[in-house]
Amino acid sequence: MSQVSAVPVAGAPSVPTIPFGQLAPWALFFGLLGTLVLFFVSTDQGAVSLLAGTAIHEWVHDGRHLLGYPCH
Amino acid sequence: MTARAFLIRGLIAGLVAGIATFFVAYSVGEPHVETAIALEESGTAAEEAPTDASHDHGDEAAGGHSHTHSHSHGDEGEDTEVSRDSQRTWGLLTGSLAVGLALGGIVALVAAGTIGRMGRLQPGQSTALITLLGFVAFALVPFLKYPANPPAVGSGDTIGDRTALYFGFVVVSVLTAVAATYVALRLRNRLGTYGGVVAGAAGYLAVMVVAGQLFATVNEVGDFPADTLWFFRRASLFTLATMWGVIGVVLTGLVGRLYAAQTERAQRRALAASL
Numbered sequence: 001m002s003q004v005s006a007v008p009v010a011g012a013p014s015v016p017t018i019p020f021g022q023l024a025p026w027a028l029f030f031g032l033l034g035t036l037v038l039f040f041v042s043t044d045q046g047a048v049s050l051l052a053g054t055a056i057h058e059w060v061h062d063g064r065h066l067l068g069y070p071c072h
Numbered sequence: 073m074t075a076r077a078f079l080i081r082g083l084i085a086g087l088v089a090g091i092a093t094f095f096v097a098y099s100v101g102e103p104h105v106e107t108a109i110a111l112e113e114s115g116t117a118a119e120e121a122p123t124d125a126s127h128d129h130g131d132e133a134a135g136g137h138s139h140t141h142s143h144s145h146g147d148e149g150e151d152t153e154v155s156r157d158s159q160r161t162w163g164l165l166t167g168s169l170a171v172g173l174a175l176g177g178i179v180a181l182v183a184a185g186t187i188g189r190m191g192r193l194q195p196g197q198s199t200a201l202i203t204l205l206g207f208v209a210f211a212l213v214p215f216l217k218y219p220a221n222p223p224a225v226g227s228g229d230t231i232g233d234r235t236a237l238y239f240g241f242v243v244v245s246v247l248t249a250v251a252a253t254y255v256a257l258r259l260r261n262r263l264g265t266y267g268g269v270v271a272g273a274a275g276y277l278a279v280m281v282v283a284g285q286l287f288a289t290v291n292e293v294g295d296f297p298a299d300t301l302w303f304f305r306r307a308s309l310f311t312l313a314t315m316w317g318v319i320g321v322v323l324t325g326l327v328g329r330l331y332a333a334q335t336e337r338a339q340r341r342a343l344a345a346s347l
Binding site: 014018022023030034035042046048055059062070071072 | 159163222239
């Protein structure tokens with residue numbers, strides 16, 4: 001919490017922003033990780049298979065249907 | 073207000089949302105999944121078993137409703153069978169939690185990038201708005217074009233096309249929403265908040281209506297019972313709304329508290345400095 005960017009003015013503090021440069025590594029890392037997780041739950045071993053077999057597809061099968069991703 | 077603080081709060085919101093989503097999906101959605109699978113196995117469903125027998129209906133004698141798909145690529149690797157009991161409990165929980173955590177973290181980082189950059193909105197307000205836009209662009213509008221289908225609807229032969237169409241539409245929707253939000257914020261300076269928001273929303277709507285016309289329609293419902301289809305799709309929409317709604321409520325609350333605590337500290341420091 002030491003990297004507060006905006007210097008608040010006494011009385012009416014302006015809304016702080018987070019510099020994009022500071023945000024970029026987090027966004028890149030978690031963006032990739034999150035996309036990968038979404039891919040494995042929604043698509044893997046369906047239209048595209050990164051991992052062989054059907055274990056992931058079968059395990060998350062109901063979630064895939066109910067969260068609205070194309071299945072079968 | 074750091075990226076790290078937002079990510080942690082997003083993961084907490086995602087965890088809570090994943091748990092809530094599981095309970096909603098289990099209680100509202102699973103009965104219709106079971107109905108659909110029963111229809112599929114009794115052979116009355118629209119999609120008859122493909123000629124290449126790509127649907128393996130499992131050992132019905134042993135497991136009752138063992139619902140497995142080997143698809144056409146089933147010969148590439150060994151098939152793993154997961155019992156229906158596991159699929160509708162731990163499997164559903166796994167999927168809900170994974171999607172909740174991923175979406176919660178991503179939404180939080182987007183919200184982190186927008187605080188202080190959306191007009192005069194406070195951090196909690198812009199976070200709530202980002203989550204709402206995420207629900208509309210990532211879940212609701214794609215659902216309107218390509219609604220969720222229960223088991224037994226959808227041919228294994230078209231999964232490639234359907235997946236490409238679905239995610240293509242999602243990408244168009246999300247990119248359009250990002251652009252529309254940016255345009256709305258820029259136009260706000262000239263037209264005011266009302267004009268900017270109306271222009272941005274109308275732009276998103278116009279692009280998505282055109283995209284909806286251009287993207288191919290998928291209809292593999294056949295003579296699958298309309299009531300079961302509607303119940304399943306409604307349950308799926310409830311599931312998605314729960315996911316995004318809980319992420320929005322929890323994350324907005326946490327970000328609001330974070331900002332309030334920071335504001336209070338800053339004011340105390342300013343007061344101390346003025347003495």
